[in-house]
Amino acid sequence: MDEEEFLKFDGDISLAKATEIFTKAMEIELRTHSVIKNCSAPQHDVKEFLTEFGKKVPTLPFSRFMIDTFEKMKLGRFQLTDWRPLLYVFSVKNSSVCALYPETTSGRVCHTTVETIQSLFSNAFKLPCDVEETACVKEDAGECRFKISLQPLSVFQAVFDSIDTEILTEFQKRPSISKDSTTMYKYLDAEVGGVFDNQVLDMSKKLKIPADRISHRINTLKEYGLIGKDYEITEMGKEFLKYLNNAKNLDVEFKSGAKRKTSELLSDELDKAFKKKAE
Amino acid sequence: MAEAAETLIAKIQLKYNIKEPHAFSNQSGVSTSSDWRDGMGYLTNISFWLADSSKSIKVPVGDIIDVVDTINENHTLVVRYRAGTYPDIKSMTAFLNAPDSVLNYFKHKLFTTIKKKPEVKQDSPALEKKLVILLYMGTSDVQSLQFFLGTTADRINALTGSLKEKGYVDSRGRLTPEGHKYARQIREVEMRDRIGAP
Numbered sequence: 001m002d003e004e005e006f007l008k009f010d011g012d013i014s015l016a017k018a019t020e021i022f023t024k025a026m027e028i029e030l031r032t033h034s035v036i037k038n039c040s041a042p043q044h045d046v047k048e049f050l051t052e053f054g055k056k057v058p059t060l061p062f063s064r065f066m067i068d069t070f071e072k073m074k075l076g077r078f079q080l081t082d083w084r085p086l087l088y089v090f091s092v093k094n095s096s097v098c099a100l101y102p103e104t105t106s107g108r109v110c111h112t113t114v115e116t117i118q119s120l121f122s123n124a125f126k127l128p129c130d131v132e133e134t135a136c137v138k139e140d141a142g143e144c145r146f147k148i149s150l151q152p153l154s155v156f157q158a159v160f161d162s163i164d165t166e167i168l169t170e171f172q173k174r175p176s177i178s179k180d181s182t183t184m185y186k187y188l189d190a191e192v193g194g195v196f197d198n199q200v201l202d203m204s205k206k207l208k209i210p211a212d213r214i215s216h217r218i219n220t221l222k223e224y225g226l227i228g229k230d231y232e233i234t235e236m237g238k239e240f241l242k243y244l245n246n247a248k249n250l251d252v253e254f255k256s257g258a259k260r261k262t263s264e265l266l267s268d269e270l271d272k273a274f275k276k277k278a279e
Numbered sequence: 280m281a282e283a284a285e286t287l288i289a290k291i292q293l294k295y296n297i298k299e300p301h302a303f304s305n306q307s308g309v310s311t312s313s314d315w316r317d318g319m320g321y322l323t324n325i326s327f328w329l330a331d332s333s334k335s336i337k338v339p340v341g342d343i344i345d346v347v348d349t350i351n352e353n354h355t356l357v358v359r360y361r362a363g364t365y366p367d368i369k370s371m372t373a374f375l376n377a378p379d380s381v382l383n384y385f386k387h388k389l390f391t392t393i394k395k396k397p398e399v400k401q402d403s404p405a406l407e408k409k410l411v412i413l414l415y416m417g418t419s420d421v422q423s424l425q426f427f428l429g430t431t432a433d434r435i436n437a438l439t440g441s442l443k444e445k446g447y448v449d450s451r452g453r454l455t456p457e458g459h460k461y462a463r464q465i466r467e468v469e470m471r472d473r474i475g476a477p
Contacts, residue, residue, distance in 0.1 A: 025387065026380050086429065104391070111390050111397045115348075118399040128405055130429070133397035151401060153409055153427040225426075239423045246416040250466060 021100050025112065028096060032073045032116045039124040041065055043158070046125060050159050051220045057083050069120065075113055076144070085223045086152055089134075090117070092144045098137045108136035110144050117146055128154050152224070156240060159220065165244040166207055167217055168226065170199075171233040172241060289322045289388040293377040295329050297336065320375060322388055327358070329373060336373070344370055346389045349403070354379055356386055401430065407438050408465050411447065414454050415462035 041062060049062035057063060058080045070078040075096055082089035092113065101109045110133045118131040128151040135141035200218075204211040221227040226237035233241070294315040318331030327338045342361040349355050356375040375382065390397075406428060413427055424435050442448040447458035454462060 022384050025384065029380070029383060101391075107391070107394055108397050109391060111387055111395075114397040114399050122402065122405070128401045128409075130400050131398065136397075149429060151406075151409070151427075151429045153413070153429075156427075236423065236426050239418055239427075243413070243416040243418060243427075251470065 025100055028073075028075070028100075028112060032075065032112075032119075035069060035072045036116070036120050036124050039069055039120065041125055046127075047159055050155055051216070053083070053085060053223050066120075069124075073116065075116065081145070085225075086150045086155060088148045088150075090146045090148070092146070095137060095144050098144065101138065104138050107138060108133050108144075109138050110136055110146075113144065114146065117148060121148065121150070126154065127151070127158070156224065156226075159224075160240075160244070162248070163207055163209060164217055164221065165241065165248065167203065167214065167221065168233060168237055168241045168244070170203055171227060171231075172238065285323045285325045287321065287323050288392060289320075289385055291320050291377055291381050291385045293318065293320045293375050293381070293385075295320065295376070296374040297329070298372040298374075315376065320377075320385060322385070322392060324392065327360075327389070329375075338373075340392055343389070343393050346386065346393065346395060348386055354382055356382055356389075358389070400434075401428075403438070403441075406430065406434075407441060410435070410438050411442065411454070411458065411462045412465055412469075414448070414452075415459065415466070419452065 045060070045062040045065065049057070049060050052060060063080055066080070067078055070076075070090075076092040076094045076098075079091050079093075080088060081091045092110075095110060095113065097110045097112045114131045114133050118129060121127045121129045121131075130149045132147045132149075133144060134147050135143070135145040137144055200211050200214055203209075204214050207214070218227060218231075221237070222229070222231070225234060226240055228234045228237075294317055296315045316331045316334070318329060321328040321330070324340070326340055327343060329336045338358075338360045344359045344361060345357075347357045347359075349357055353376055358373040358375065359370050360373070361369070362371040375385070377385070389395075409428055410424065413424055418424060418427065421432050421435055425432055428435065439448055439452055442458070443450070447455060447461050449455050
Protein backbone atom coordinates (compact mmCIF):
# COMPACT_ATOMS: atom_id res chain seq x y z
CA MET A 1 0.00 0.00 0.00
CA ASP A 2 1.32 3.42 -0.91
CA GLU A 3 1.81 5.88 1.95
CA GLU A 4 -0.34 8.40 0.10
CA GLU A 5 -3.28 6.06 0.51
CA PHE A 6 -3.17 6.52 4.28
CA LEU A 7 -5.42 9.53 4.19
CA LYS A 8 -7.62 8.45 7.04
CA PHE A 9 -5.99 8.10 10.44
CA ASP A 10 -7.30 5.70 13.08
CA GLY A 11 -10.72 5.36 11.51
CA ASP A 12 -12.62 8.56 12.05
CA ILE A 13 -9.92 10.29 14.10
CA SER A 14 -7.99 13.07 12.45
CA LEU A 15 -4.20 13.30 12.58
CA ALA A 16 -4.54 16.37 14.80
CA LYS A 17 -6.74 14.44 17.23
CA ALA A 18 -4.32 11.49 17.24
CA THR A 19 -1.42 13.85 18.01
CA GLU A 20 -3.41 15.39 20.85
CA ILE A 21 -4.08 11.93 22.33
CA PHE A 22 -0.42 11.03 21.94
CA THR A 23 0.65 14.23 23.75
CA LYS A 24 -1.78 13.58 26.63
CA ALA A 25 -0.63 9.96 26.93
CA MET A 26 2.97 11.16 27.09
CA GLU A 27 2.08 13.67 29.81
CA ILE A 28 0.46 10.92 31.88
CA GLU A 29 3.47 8.61 31.43
CA LEU A 30 5.99 11.33 32.32
CA ARG A 31 3.99 12.29 35.42
CA THR A 32 3.59 8.71 36.67
CA HIS A 33 7.27 7.98 35.98
CA SER A 34 8.33 11.02 38.00
CA VAL A 35 6.03 10.12 40.93
CA ILE A 36 7.34 6.53 41.02
CA LYS A 37 10.95 7.72 40.86
CA ASN A 38 10.47 9.89 43.96
CA CYS A 39 8.27 7.47 45.86
CA SER A 40 9.36 5.43 48.84
CA ALA A 41 7.24 3.98 51.61
CA PRO A 42 8.44 3.28 55.16
CA GLN A 43 9.20 -0.44 55.45
CA HIS A 44 7.36 -0.55 58.77
CA ASP A 45 4.12 0.60 57.09
CA VAL A 46 4.55 -1.89 54.25
CA LYS A 47 5.04 -4.70 56.78
CA GLU A 48 1.98 -3.61 58.77
CA PHE A 49 -0.09 -3.59 55.56
CA LEU A 50 1.07 -7.06 54.57
CA THR A 51 0.32 -8.54 58.00
CA GLU A 52 -3.16 -7.10 58.39
CA PHE A 53 -6.09 -8.90 56.81
CA GLY A 54 -9.15 -7.42 58.49
CA LYS A 55 -11.53 -4.56 57.89
CA LYS A 56 -9.04 -1.89 58.87
CA VAL A 57 -6.76 -2.56 55.85
CA PRO A 58 -8.04 0.45 53.82
CA THR A 59 -7.38 2.79 56.74
CA LEU A 60 -3.77 1.70 57.34
CA PRO A 61 -1.05 4.32 56.73
CA PHE A 62 0.32 2.37 53.75
CA SER A 63 -3.15 2.09 52.14
CA ARG A 64 -3.58 5.85 52.51
CA PHE A 65 -0.07 6.37 51.15
CA MET A 66 -0.93 4.33 48.03
CA ILE A 67 -4.15 6.28 47.43
CA ASP A 68 -2.23 9.58 47.86
CA THR A 69 0.40 8.37 45.37
CA PHE A 70 -2.27 7.53 42.79
CA GLU A 71 -3.82 10.97 43.43
CA LYS A 72 -0.48 12.60 42.58
CA MET A 73 -0.38 10.61 39.33
CA LYS A 74 -3.84 11.95 38.39
CA LEU A 75 -4.84 8.60 36.91
CA GLY A 76 -8.30 8.73 38.45
CA ARG A 77 -9.96 8.14 41.82
CA PHE A 78 -8.52 4.93 43.32
CA GLN A 79 -10.07 2.84 46.05
CA LEU A 80 -8.89 -0.39 47.62
CA THR A 81 -11.98 -2.57 47.31
CA ASP A 82 -10.84 -6.13 48.01
CA TRP A 83 -7.90 -7.65 49.81
CA ARG A 84 -6.75 -11.15 50.59
CA PRO A 85 -3.29 -12.49 51.37
CA LEU A 86 -1.13 -11.73 48.30
CA LEU A 87 -4.07 -10.33 46.33
CA TYR A 88 -5.42 -6.76 46.23
CA VAL A 89 -8.05 -5.13 44.04
CA PHE A 90 -8.27 -1.41 43.29
CA SER A 91 -11.20 0.24 41.60
CA VAL A 92 -10.72 3.44 39.62
CA LYS A 93 -13.35 6.01 38.81
CA ASN A 94 -12.90 8.96 36.43
CA SER A 95 -9.93 7.27 34.77
CA SER A 96 -7.80 9.73 32.80
CA VAL A 97 -6.48 6.82 30.71
CA CYS A 98 -9.99 5.82 29.59
CA ALA A 99 -10.60 9.46 28.67
CA LEU A 100 -7.77 9.15 26.12
CA TYR A 101 -9.83 6.77 24.00
CA PRO A 102 -13.14 8.52 23.31
CA GLU A 103 -13.59 6.48 20.12
CA THR A 104 -13.28 3.10 21.88
CA THR A 105 -16.57 1.65 23.06
CA SER A 106 -15.70 -2.01 23.51
CA GLY A 107 -12.54 -3.54 24.94
CA ARG A 108 -10.31 -2.73 27.88
CA VAL A 109 -7.88 0.10 27.29
CA CYS A 110 -6.07 0.76 30.59
CA HIS A 111 -2.62 -0.55 29.62
CA THR A 112 -0.96 2.58 31.05
CA THR A 113 -2.68 2.15 34.44
CA VAL A 114 -1.72 -1.54 34.57
CA GLU A 115 1.92 -0.74 33.80
CA THR A 116 1.97 2.12 36.31
CA ILE A 117 0.59 -0.03 39.14
CA GLN A 118 3.08 -2.79 38.34
CA SER A 119 6.00 -0.38 38.22
CA LEU A 120 4.93 1.33 41.48
CA PHE A 121 4.70 -1.95 43.37
CA SER A 122 7.82 -3.54 41.86
CA ASN A 123 10.14 -0.52 41.87
CA ALA A 124 8.99 1.77 44.68
CA PHE A 125 7.60 -0.81 47.12
CA LYS A 126 9.93 -3.69 46.15
CA LEU A 127 6.92 -5.97 45.79
CA PRO A 128 7.06 -7.66 42.36
CA CYS A 129 3.61 -8.57 41.10
CA ASP A 130 1.33 -9.42 38.21
CA VAL A 131 -1.31 -6.80 37.45
CA GLU A 132 -4.42 -7.37 35.39
CA GLU A 133 -7.34 -5.14 34.45
CA THR A 134 -10.44 -7.19 35.27
CA ALA A 135 -13.10 -4.62 34.34
CA CYS A 136 -13.09 -1.42 32.30
CA VAL A 137 -15.47 1.49 31.88
CA LYS A 138 -14.92 1.02 28.13
CA GLU A 139 -16.52 -2.41 28.46
CA ASP A 140 -19.60 -1.00 30.12
CA ALA A 141 -18.41 -1.55 33.69
CA GLY A 142 -19.21 1.21 36.17
CA GLU A 143 -15.55 1.53 37.07
CA CYS A 144 -12.17 0.09 36.04
CA ARG A 145 -10.79 -2.63 38.30
CA PHE A 146 -7.23 -3.88 38.71
CA LYS A 147 -6.15 -7.11 40.35
CA ILE A 148 -2.67 -7.17 41.89
CA SER A 149 -1.13 -10.57 42.65
CA LEU A 150 2.00 -10.17 44.74
CA GLN A 151 5.00 -12.49 44.46
CA PRO A 152 4.93 -14.60 47.66
CA LEU A 153 8.71 -14.83 48.13
CA SER A 154 9.18 -11.05 48.12
CA VAL A 155 6.27 -10.61 50.53
CA PHE A 156 7.70 -13.26 52.86
CA GLN A 157 11.12 -11.59 52.73
CA ALA A 158 9.50 -8.27 53.69
CA VAL A 159 7.28 -9.72 56.41
CA PHE A 160 9.07 -12.57 58.17
CA ASP A 161 12.20 -12.38 60.30
CA SER A 162 14.22 -14.48 62.72
CA ILE A 163 11.34 -14.66 65.21
CA ASP A 164 9.11 -16.25 62.57
CA THR A 165 11.92 -18.71 61.83
CA GLU A 166 11.86 -19.65 65.53
CA ILE A 167 8.07 -20.00 65.51
CA LEU A 168 8.10 -22.18 62.38
CA THR A 169 10.89 -24.26 63.93
CA GLU A 170 8.74 -24.78 67.04
CA PHE A 171 5.82 -25.85 64.86
CA GLN A 172 8.04 -28.27 62.98
CA LYS A 173 9.39 -29.71 66.22
CA ARG A 174 5.96 -30.02 67.76
CA PRO A 175 3.46 -30.66 64.99
CA SER A 176 0.76 -31.51 67.50
CA ILE A 177 1.13 -28.14 69.17
CA SER A 178 -2.58 -27.49 69.31
CA LYS A 179 -4.30 -30.69 68.32
CA ASP A 180 -5.65 -31.25 71.78
CA SER A 181 -6.04 -27.59 72.58
CA THR A 182 -9.26 -25.82 71.71
CA THR A 183 -8.22 -22.87 73.84
CA MET A 184 -5.44 -21.91 71.49
CA TYR A 185 -7.78 -21.96 68.51
CA LYS A 186 -10.05 -19.58 70.39
CA TYR A 187 -7.19 -17.28 71.20
CA LEU A 188 -5.71 -17.29 67.73
CA ASP A 189 -9.01 -16.73 66.00
CA ALA A 190 -9.99 -13.89 68.29
CA GLU A 191 -7.82 -10.82 67.73
CA VAL A 192 -7.08 -9.98 71.36
CA GLY A 193 -7.93 -11.62 74.64
CA GLY A 194 -8.99 -15.16 75.34
CA VAL A 195 -7.21 -17.88 77.15
CA PHE A 196 -3.51 -18.39 76.46
CA ASP A 197 -2.35 -21.73 75.32
CA ASN A 198 0.54 -23.02 77.35
CA GLN A 199 2.57 -23.65 74.25
CA VAL A 200 2.10 -20.08 73.01
CA LEU A 201 3.16 -18.92 76.45
CA ASP A 202 6.20 -21.23 76.26
CA MET A 203 7.14 -19.68 72.92
CA SER A 204 6.54 -16.22 74.33
CA LYS A 205 8.91 -16.89 77.25
CA LYS A 206 11.52 -18.52 75.09
CA LEU A 207 11.52 -15.80 72.45
CA LYS A 208 10.92 -12.97 74.93
CA ILE A 209 8.00 -11.66 72.87
CA PRO A 210 4.52 -10.87 74.29
CA ALA A 211 2.09 -13.73 73.69
CA ASP A 212 -0.31 -11.56 71.69
CA ARG A 213 2.53 -10.72 69.28
CA ILE A 214 3.35 -14.42 68.95
CA SER A 215 -0.31 -15.09 68.15
CA HIS A 216 -0.35 -12.30 65.58
CA ARG A 217 2.70 -13.80 63.89
CA ILE A 218 1.16 -17.28 63.93
CA ASN A 219 -1.99 -15.88 62.34
CA THR A 220 0.12 -14.18 59.65
CA LEU A 221 1.96 -17.44 58.91
CA LYS A 222 -1.44 -19.13 58.72
CA GLU A 223 -2.90 -16.50 56.35
CA TYR A 224 0.04 -17.03 53.99
CA GLY A 225 -0.40 -20.80 54.05
CA LEU A 226 2.85 -21.61 55.88
CA ILE A 227 0.87 -22.95 58.82
CA GLY A 228 -2.28 -24.89 58.02
CA LYS A 229 -5.81 -24.49 59.28
CA ASP A 230 -5.12 -27.14 61.88
CA TYR A 231 -2.08 -25.17 63.12
CA GLU A 232 0.45 -27.61 61.69
CA ILE A 233 3.34 -26.52 59.55
CA THR A 234 2.48 -27.03 55.86
CA GLU A 235 4.78 -28.46 53.17
CA MET A 236 5.36 -24.90 51.94
CA GLY A 237 6.06 -23.86 55.51
CA LYS A 238 8.75 -26.55 55.72
CA GLU A 239 10.22 -25.40 52.40
CA PHE A 240 10.23 -21.79 53.58
CA LEU A 241 11.84 -22.78 56.87
CA LYS A 242 14.58 -24.54 54.91
CA TYR A 243 15.01 -21.33 52.90
CA LEU A 244 15.16 -19.19 56.06
CA ASN A 245 17.71 -21.45 57.76
CA ASN A 246 19.96 -21.55 54.70
CA ALA A 247 19.63 -17.77 54.31
CA LYS A 248 20.53 -17.29 57.98
CA ASN A 249 23.71 -19.35 57.61
CA LEU A 250 24.67 -17.46 54.47
CA ASP A 251 23.97 -14.11 56.16
CA VAL A 252 26.34 -15.07 59.00
CA GLU A 253 28.99 -15.99 56.42
CA PHE A 254 28.44 -12.72 54.58
CA LYS A 255 28.61 -10.61 57.75
CA SER A 256 31.82 -12.28 58.95
CA GLY A 257 33.24 -11.80 55.42
CA ALA A 258 32.23 -8.13 55.50
CA LYS A 259 33.87 -7.72 58.93
CA ARG A 260 37.04 -9.34 57.66
CA LYS A 261 37.05 -6.99 54.70
CA THR A 262 36.49 -4.00 57.00
CA SER A 263 39.38 -4.99 59.28
CA GLU A 264 41.62 -5.56 56.23
CA LEU A 265 40.70 -2.10 54.98
CA LEU A 266 41.38 -0.62 58.41
CA SER A 267 44.81 -2.23 58.64
CA ASP A 268 45.59 -0.92 55.13
CA GLU A 269 44.58 2.56 56.27
CA LEU A 270 46.75 2.25 59.40
CA ASP A 271 49.70 1.04 57.32
CA LYS A 272 49.31 4.05 55.05
CA ALA A 273 49.05 6.41 58.05
CA PHE A 274 52.21 4.95 59.65
CA LYS A 275 54.10 5.21 56.38
CA LYS A 276 53.02 8.82 55.98
CA LYS A 277 54.12 9.59 59.55
CA ALA A 278 57.49 7.91 58.96
CA GLU A 279 58.03 10.00 55.83
CA MET B 280 -19.49 -8.51 1.87
CA ALA B 281 -17.14 -5.64 1.09
CA GLU B 282 -13.64 -5.78 2.60
CA ALA B 283 -12.82 -3.13 5.20
CA ALA B 284 -10.67 -0.30 3.86
CA GLU B 285 -7.10 -0.32 5.12
CA THR B 286 -6.49 2.74 7.28
CA LEU B 287 -3.34 3.83 9.03
CA ILE B 288 -3.35 3.67 12.81
CA ALA B 289 0.28 4.50 13.60
CA LYS B 290 3.55 5.09 11.82
CA ILE B 291 6.92 5.42 13.56
CA GLN B 292 10.61 5.50 12.78
CA LEU B 293 12.42 2.62 14.46
CA LYS B 294 15.19 0.07 14.42
CA TYR B 295 14.11 -3.52 13.96
CA ASN B 296 15.62 -6.95 14.10
CA ILE B 297 13.90 -10.14 13.04
CA LYS B 298 14.52 -13.68 14.13
CA GLU B 299 14.25 -15.43 10.79
CA PRO B 300 14.61 -19.03 9.65
CA HIS B 301 17.65 -20.21 7.68
CA ALA B 302 16.45 -19.69 4.13
CA PHE B 303 18.01 -22.89 2.74
CA SER B 304 18.12 -25.08 5.79
CA ASN B 305 16.10 -28.25 6.37
CA GLN B 306 16.39 -27.71 10.09
CA SER B 307 13.60 -25.93 11.86
CA GLY B 308 15.95 -23.87 14.03
CA VAL B 309 15.99 -20.12 13.87
CA SER B 310 18.96 -17.83 13.90
CA THR B 311 19.05 -14.36 15.31
CA SER B 312 20.29 -11.71 13.00
CA SER B 313 22.49 -9.31 14.91
CA ASP B 314 21.77 -6.55 12.39
CA TRP B 315 19.41 -3.84 13.50
CA ARG B 316 17.83 -2.20 10.48
CA ASP B 317 16.81 1.45 10.41
CA GLY B 318 13.31 1.64 9.03
CA MET B 319 9.67 2.42 9.56
CA GLY B 320 6.95 0.59 11.41
CA TYR B 321 3.38 0.91 10.15
CA LEU B 322 0.25 -0.32 11.81
CA THR B 323 -3.04 -0.38 9.98
CA ASN B 324 -6.35 -1.93 10.95
CA ILE B 325 -5.40 -4.89 8.73
CA SER B 326 -1.65 -5.35 8.91
CA PHE B 327 1.61 -4.59 10.66
CA TRP B 328 4.49 -3.59 8.39
CA LEU B 329 8.21 -3.18 8.89
CA ALA B 330 10.10 -1.60 6.04
CA ASP B 331 13.48 -0.16 5.18
CA SER B 332 15.07 0.96 1.92
CA SER B 333 15.66 -2.61 0.72
CA LYS B 334 13.09 -4.82 2.37
CA SER B 335 9.59 -4.90 3.78
CA ILE B 336 7.69 -7.39 5.91
CA LYS B 337 3.92 -7.41 6.12
CA VAL B 338 2.11 -9.35 8.85
CA PRO B 339 -1.68 -9.58 8.98
CA VAL B 340 -2.89 -8.24 12.35
CA GLY B 341 -4.63 -11.56 12.96
CA ASP B 342 -1.27 -13.34 12.76
CA ILE B 343 0.22 -11.37 15.65
CA ILE B 344 0.42 -13.82 18.54
CA ASP B 345 1.67 -11.47 21.23
CA VAL B 346 3.37 -8.16 21.92
CA VAL B 347 5.65 -7.98 24.94
CA ASP B 348 7.38 -4.93 26.33
CA THR B 349 10.82 -5.75 27.69
CA ILE B 350 13.31 -3.53 29.43
CA ASN B 351 16.67 -5.25 29.72
CA GLU B 352 19.66 -3.36 28.39
CA ASN B 353 17.38 -1.52 25.99
CA HIS B 354 13.70 -0.79 25.84
CA THR B 355 12.53 -3.30 23.24
CA LEU B 356 9.14 -4.28 21.97
CA VAL B 357 8.90 -7.95 21.04
CA VAL B 358 6.25 -8.83 18.44
CA ARG B 359 5.70 -12.55 17.95
CA TYR B 360 3.73 -13.57 14.86
CA ARG B 361 2.73 -16.63 12.88
CA ALA B 362 5.01 -17.15 9.90
CA GLY B 363 2.85 -18.84 7.30
CA THR B 364 5.54 -18.77 4.60
CA TYR B 365 7.71 -21.30 6.38
CA PRO B 366 5.75 -24.45 7.29
CA ASP B 367 8.46 -25.69 9.68
CA ILE B 368 8.57 -22.47 11.64
CA LYS B 369 5.65 -21.90 13.93
CA SER B 370 6.42 -18.28 14.67
CA MET B 371 8.88 -15.49 14.06
CA THR B 372 9.81 -12.60 16.28
CA ALA B 373 10.38 -8.95 15.48
CA PHE B 374 12.35 -6.86 17.96
CA LEU B 375 11.55 -3.15 17.76
CA ASN B 376 13.66 -0.40 19.22
CA ALA B 377 12.91 3.35 19.31
CA PRO B 378 12.93 6.18 21.86
CA ASP B 379 10.77 5.34 24.91
CA SER B 380 7.87 7.69 24.18
CA VAL B 381 7.64 6.62 20.52
CA LEU B 382 7.80 2.94 21.41
CA ASN B 383 5.19 3.33 24.15
CA TYR B 384 2.86 5.06 21.72
CA PHE B 385 3.27 2.30 19.12
CA LYS B 386 2.91 -0.38 21.77
CA HIS B 387 -0.44 0.98 22.98
CA LYS B 388 -1.69 1.16 19.41
CA LEU B 389 -0.58 -2.45 18.86
CA PHE B 390 -2.21 -3.57 22.13
CA THR B 391 -5.50 -1.95 21.20
CA THR B 392 -5.42 -3.26 17.61
CA ILE B 393 -4.76 -6.88 18.60
CA LYS B 394 -7.13 -6.47 21.59
CA LYS B 395 -4.48 -7.55 24.06
CA LYS B 396 -5.75 -7.85 27.61
CA PRO B 397 -4.34 -5.08 29.87
CA GLU B 398 -2.05 -7.24 31.98
CA VAL B 399 1.58 -7.09 33.06
CA LYS B 400 3.41 -10.13 34.39
CA GLN B 401 6.43 -10.05 36.68
CA ASP B 402 9.62 -8.88 35.03
CA SER B 403 11.61 -11.88 33.68
CA PRO B 404 15.17 -10.83 34.70
CA ALA B 405 14.05 -10.13 38.29
CA LEU B 406 12.06 -13.37 38.45
CA GLU B 407 15.05 -15.30 37.08
CA LYS B 408 17.23 -13.98 39.93
CA LYS B 409 14.65 -15.05 42.51
CA LEU B 410 14.58 -18.49 40.90
CA VAL B 411 18.37 -18.76 41.18
CA ILE B 412 18.18 -17.79 44.85
CA LEU B 413 15.49 -20.38 45.55
CA LEU B 414 17.55 -23.08 43.83
CA TYR B 415 20.57 -21.94 45.83
CA MET B 416 18.59 -22.23 49.08
CA GLY B 417 17.63 -25.80 48.23
CA THR B 418 14.10 -25.36 46.82
CA SER B 419 13.91 -27.33 43.62
CA ASP B 420 10.51 -28.92 43.03
CA VAL B 421 8.32 -27.08 40.54
CA GLN B 422 5.34 -26.93 42.88
CA SER B 423 7.31 -25.06 45.57
CA LEU B 424 8.94 -22.79 43.00
CA GLN B 425 5.49 -21.96 41.60
CA PHE B 426 4.22 -21.19 45.09
CA PHE B 427 7.11 -18.91 46.09
CA LEU B 428 7.38 -17.08 42.78
CA GLY B 429 3.63 -16.81 42.24
CA THR B 430 3.86 -17.92 38.64
CA THR B 431 2.98 -20.81 36.34
CA ALA B 432 4.90 -24.04 35.75
CA ASP B 433 5.31 -23.00 32.10
CA ARG B 434 7.02 -19.78 33.12
CA ILE B 435 9.29 -21.66 35.58
CA ASN B 436 10.24 -24.04 32.75
CA ALA B 437 10.94 -21.14 30.40
CA LEU B 438 13.10 -19.41 33.02
CA THR B 439 14.94 -22.66 33.76
CA GLY B 440 15.54 -23.05 30.01
CA SER B 441 17.03 -19.57 29.88
CA LEU B 442 19.27 -20.36 32.89
CA LYS B 443 20.39 -23.56 31.15
CA GLU B 444 21.37 -21.57 28.06
CA LYS B 445 23.44 -19.27 30.25
CA GLY B 446 25.15 -22.25 31.88
CA TYR B 447 23.77 -21.58 35.38
CA VAL B 448 21.63 -24.71 35.54
CA ASP B 449 22.42 -28.26 34.37
CA SER B 450 20.17 -30.65 32.45
CA ARG B 451 18.61 -31.86 35.73
CA GLY B 452 17.68 -28.35 36.80
CA ARG B 453 20.43 -28.06 39.43
CA LEU B 454 22.73 -25.08 39.80
CA THR B 455 26.12 -25.52 38.13
CA PRO B 456 29.31 -24.11 39.77
CA GLU B 457 28.72 -21.01 37.60
CA GLY B 458 25.15 -20.88 38.88
CA HIS B 459 26.37 -21.04 42.49
CA LYS B 460 28.75 -18.18 41.78
CA TYR B 461 25.92 -16.16 40.22
CA ALA B 462 23.63 -16.90 43.21
CA ARG B 463 26.32 -15.68 45.63
CA GLN B 464 26.63 -12.47 43.63
CA ILE B 465 22.85 -11.91 43.78
CA ARG B 466 22.81 -12.61 47.53
CA GLU B 467 25.70 -10.24 48.11
CA VAL B 468 23.87 -7.43 46.32
CA GLU B 469 20.70 -8.22 48.33
CA MET B 470 22.69 -8.20 51.59
CA ARG B 471 24.48 -4.97 50.76
CA ASP B 472 21.12 -3.35 49.96
CA ARG B 473 19.70 -4.59 53.25
CA ILE B 474 22.56 -3.49 55.50
CA GLY B 475 23.32 -0.40 53.45
CA ALA B 476 26.92 -1.45 52.76
CA PRO B 477 28.72 0.19 49.80
